Amino acid sequence: RMDGVAATRAIRALAGPAAQTPIIALTANADPEDAAAYIAAGMIGVVEKPMKPENLLRALQQALEGSTARAA
Incomplete structure (x- = not known):
């Protein structure tokens, strides 16, 4: 029950190699600020x-x- 940003932060906070999992946003909200x-x-x-x-x-x-x- 979390969005992609929260999930990414949770993954990055993990210990060990799991924290280095590549994560790519796939989104309709891709303006420069997003x-x-x-x-x-x-x-x-x-x-x-x-x-x-x-x-x-x-x-x-x-x-x-x-x-x-x-990527675009």
Whole structure:
């Protein structure tokens, strides 16, 4: 019963490797302020809905490479 930001903060607060789980926001709320809040909460990328497959692929590639960036 928590939103994605609260869930991300809870995961980041875990001990051990679970805290490093890559988390990407998939949201219709992707204006710059919202995206900045998702990244500040510990997410590593943001993909806007309606989702374009190439944007999701880019976010997944960035997650696997370990970079933090907004996908689109």
